[in-house]
Structures are given as C-alpha cells and as structure tokens.
Amino acid sequence: NAGVMQNPRHLVRRRGQEARLRCSPMKGHSHVYWYRQLPEEGLKFMVYLQKENIIDESGMPKERFSAEFPKEGPSILRIQQVVRGDSAAYFCASSPRLQGFPSNYGYTFGSGTRLTVV
Amino acid sequence: EDKVVQSPLSLVVHEGDTVTLNCSYEVTNFRSLLWYKQEKKAPTFLFMLTSSGIEKKSGRLSSILDKKELFSILNITATQTGDSAVYLCALNNNDMRFGAGTRLTVKP
Numbered sequence: 001n002a003g004v005m006q007n008p009r010h011l012v013r014r015r016g017q018e019a020r021l022r023c024s025p026m027k028g029h030s031h032v033y034w035y036r037q038l039p040e041e042g043l044k045f046m047v048y049l050q051k052e053n054i055i056d057e058s059g060m061p062k063e064r065f066s067a068e069f070p071k072e073g074p075s076i077l078r079i080q081q082v083v084r085g086d087s088a089a090y091f092c093a094s095s096p097r098l099q100g101f102p103s104n105y106g107y108t109f110g111s112g113t114r115l116t117v118v
Numbered sequence: 119e120d121k122v123v124q125s126p127l128s129l130v131v132h133e134g135d136t137v138t139l140n141c142s143y144e145v146t147n148f149r150s151l152l153w154y155k156q157e158k159k160a161p162t163f164l165f166m167l168t169s170s171g172i173e174k175k176s177g178r179l180s181s182i183l184d185k186k187e188l189f190s191i192l193n194i195t196a197t198q199t200g201d202s203a204v205y206l207c208a209l210n211n212n213d214m215r216f217g218a219g220t221r222l223t224v225k226p
Contacts, residue, residue: 035161111215
C-alpha cells in the first residue's frame with residue numbers, strides 16, 4: 001500500500017505558465033483534500049473532492065485555480081497563469097470516507113509538491 | 119526513507135487529565151519537526167522544534183524534541199473538551215512528511 005503519492009515533488013514554472021499537480025490517494029480512499037502551505041504559515045485548506053464531485057471548494061481562489069478528481073486517475077490541482085505568489089508547498093491528503101472534519105477515519109498526507117514560480 | 123510514526127492512534131480521556139502524545143521519526147537530514155492540531159478543515163500550527171531538549175510552551179500545551187532518541191512528545195495538561203482533535207506530527211526535511219495522527223477525545 002503505497003500511501004498518498006504526489007507528483008512532481010518539485011515544480012518550477014515561469015510566470016504565466018500553467019502548473020498541474022497530481023495526487024493519487026491511498027488505495028481504497030475516495031476522498032481527497034488539497035492544502036497550500038505558504039512560507040512561515042500553516043496549512044490552508046483549499047478544496048475537498050470526492051470522485052467526480054467537488055464537495056467543498058471554499059478555500060480555493062476564485063480565479064486561475066481549479067481541481068478535479070476524475071473517476072479514473074489521480075486528482076489534479078491546476079493553476080493557470082501562475083504568479084510569484086503561487087509559490088508554495090501544496091499538500092494532498094486522502095481518507096476513505098467523511099464523517100465530519102477531520103474524517104473519523106483519519107487522513108493520510110502526501111509529501112507535497114513544492115511549486116516555485118520564477 | 120524518512121518516516122514519522124505517531125502513537126497512540128487514538129486516545130480517550132476525561133476533562134482534567136494530562137495526556138502525552140508521541141512522535142518518533144527516522145530521517146536522513148533533520149531540519150525541523152512540527153506539531154499541528156486538526157479540528158476542522160485544515161491543521162492549525164502548534165509548534166516547530168529544531169533543537170533538542172528545549173521545551174516549547176503555549177498555555178496548557180508543551181512539546182519537546184529528543185534528537186538523539188529521534189522522538190518528540192506533545193503534552194496537554196488539564197485537558198478540556200475543546201482539546202478534542204487529531205494531532206499531527208510532521209517532519210520538515212525539504213519535503214514534509216506527516217504522521218498518521220493521534221485522535222484525542224476529551225470527555226466531560
């Protein structure tokens with residue numbers, strides 16, 4: 001059981017390019033959560049997805065950011081037209097199902113993707 | 119490979135009890151260890167530990183790191199129902215590696 005896999009581990013993008021971050025949840029987990037960690041700050045919730053469904057995107061910036069979790073394949077966090085302020089570590093966590101926040105079944109976190117915008 | 123193991127996985131206590139949560143780790147090049155409390159959508163930051171033997175304190179919570187034995191503990195004294203949460207330990211070493219968390223339930 002490989003755990004939550006995030007790739008790439010490090011991503012460098014120039015301003016204006018698109019960044020795609022992938023998260024493969026643990027086997028048997030159907031819920032995915034994305035977080036952003038800015039330097040010197042805690043983890044900030046972005047979006048919570050179930051397969052083919054966005055449950056809560058209240059933490060997601062309204063523009064340039066989108067997320068999906070298709071029926072097959074990993075969850076994708078997409079950032080269009082990246083700016084310097086998007087530089088951060090992005091973490092994904094998964095859980096088997098939800099009973100409130102945090103899930104009573106616990107989260108498993110990935111190791112994150114560090115995005116650097118130059 | 120870097121590893122973080124938290125224990126116990128869950129714990130049920132009564133208000134007023136003192137609890138100790140454990141986090142042991144294996145790492146190639148240590149930078150820092152962080153503790154978080156997760157009640158709702160996102161974990162909230164509690165402590166960052168970089169040096170052995172120096173206790174960090176915030177109200178009823180305190181934490182200490184032992185770099186020789188490769189573990190950290192988080193203590194909560196005089197627990198309250200509001201302390202009920204999942205407590206996460208994370209190793210910050212270029213990448214961030216989280217433990218599975220300890221679910222603490224404090225009963226009235």
